[in-house]
Amino acid sequence: MKIRIKKTAAIVFMIFLLTACGKPGRPIVLPAGEEVISISVSDGERTGYSPDAKGEADEFISDFFNVLADMEITNKESITDAPANVDYITINLNCEDKTTTLFYYKDKGTEYVEQPYQGIYKPDAALGLYIMEMLDAADNTKETVTFQAKIIESSNDAILVKPVDGSLELNSADKFSILNEEKHELQVGDLIEVVYNGEIMETYPAQLGEVYEITVVERAGADAMWDRIPxxxxxxxxxxxxxxxxxxxxxxxxxxxxxxxxxxxxxxxxxxxxxxxxxxxxxxxxxxxxxxxxxxxxxxxxxxxxx
Incomplete structure (x- = not known):
């Protein structure tokens, strides 16, 4: 009888050790606070960013980071790349050479932050306020990409342009067809700046998703001779x-x-x-x-x- 009791006790003790040494309950792993240069949050439709102004940005990033560093560790385990069966918000802590990704969500009214395969944590309520502030600001801004290009064909309705050397757009296509909805008076050889939403269609000539603005950077000289398309x-x-x-x-x-x-x-x-x-x-x-x-x-x- 005594032998059975000892065996049972040993089994219980081993289970306790295995549970204590498992993934739940481990501290979150964050970069050093001074390494974080910006923070972004996304709910899948909107992406919000920490402020741009130097002083304001430093203060916001510091406050946001301190909330993350002071979260309560839970015994919940993270076993997937992203939270399952919940609507979550992605948090990216951006450093010069790396990005740390976390997930914020609510489950049965309780707020959590999850670090994949590391742990799940309870943050202070201030974190949710910071995140909502960033997403609300995103409603009033558009994500834009800007590049410069030379006009190789022009009409009242559309222009055909070639991105300048060194632009990322030139890696996608050497010619872009862009609608001239504002009826800009453009001529072959003009250097223009295009602001758009970052989307490039897989056509040839390539087309842009949504164009927000076209600005003339440099006019072609009156005596400039620019070859037309053959x-x-x-x-x-x-x-x-x-x-x-x-x-x-x-x-x-x-x-x-x-x-x-x-x-x-x-x-x-x-x-x-x-x-x-x-x-x-x-x-x-x-x-x-x-x-x-x-x-x-x-x-x-x-x-x-x-x-």
Whole structure:
């Protein structure tokens, strides 16, 4: 009988040790307070940021951080990358070289902060107030991205631009088509600044999600000569270079026509079988209102567009 009691006691003691050494109850892991340069919070629809002004930002970040550092440790365990079955708000503590991510939520009226695989904590009520303040401020601001570009085509309705060297947009596409809704008086060669919401459509030329503002940074000189996109006029219609090479096989050896005259690269061809990039090139009609021109031992696709 005594032996059984000892075995039972030993089992209970082992369970206690395993429970005590598990993940629940561990302190939160935060960067050093002085390393945090900004804080952002997001509820999935809005993203709020700590203030920009230096003095105001330092005070806000310090107060926010102190609440996180002084939270009550609970015995709840974090076993997922993000909280499950609750609506949560993501908190990012941004440092120069890393970001620490936490999650804030309410469960049965109680506020919690969860650090994935580390622990779950009870914050002071001030944390929720800070978070709501940041999200409310986000309602009055738009997330914007700005880049500069040179205009390579312009009309009253739209412009075609090439992002300047070094811009992130140039990594996505070398040409962007942008609506000219404000009817800006723009000309080829103008340097403009575009403010938009950061979204880039997977088209070619690429298109932007929502454009907020277009500003002229530098006008092209009155005597500046900027080449237009290569184009050719056939049967009264203007065809534009797409930059794409045709993959057509089994091609007929007979040409449908030939470019017989040319104008300067800054001009628009006005006569049939005339281009702004040279003459003597044969062409054949392609699919979907295109023509394919044989030049430099390649068949290049030109597509019809409204002038």
């Amino acid at each position: 184009m050719v006029r056939v049967n009264g219609k203007l065809y534009y270079d797409t930059g794409r090479e045709s993959g057509e096989t089994g091609r007929c050896g007979t040409m449908d026509g030939e470019i017989t005259s040319t104008v300067d690269g800054t001009e628009i061809p006005m006569e049939d079988d005339q281009s702004n990039f040279g003459s003597g090139f044969g062409y054949q009609y392609g699919k979907d209102d295109t023509i394919e021109i044989y030049m430099n031992e390649k068949w290049m696709i030109f597509e019809y567009r409204d002038e």
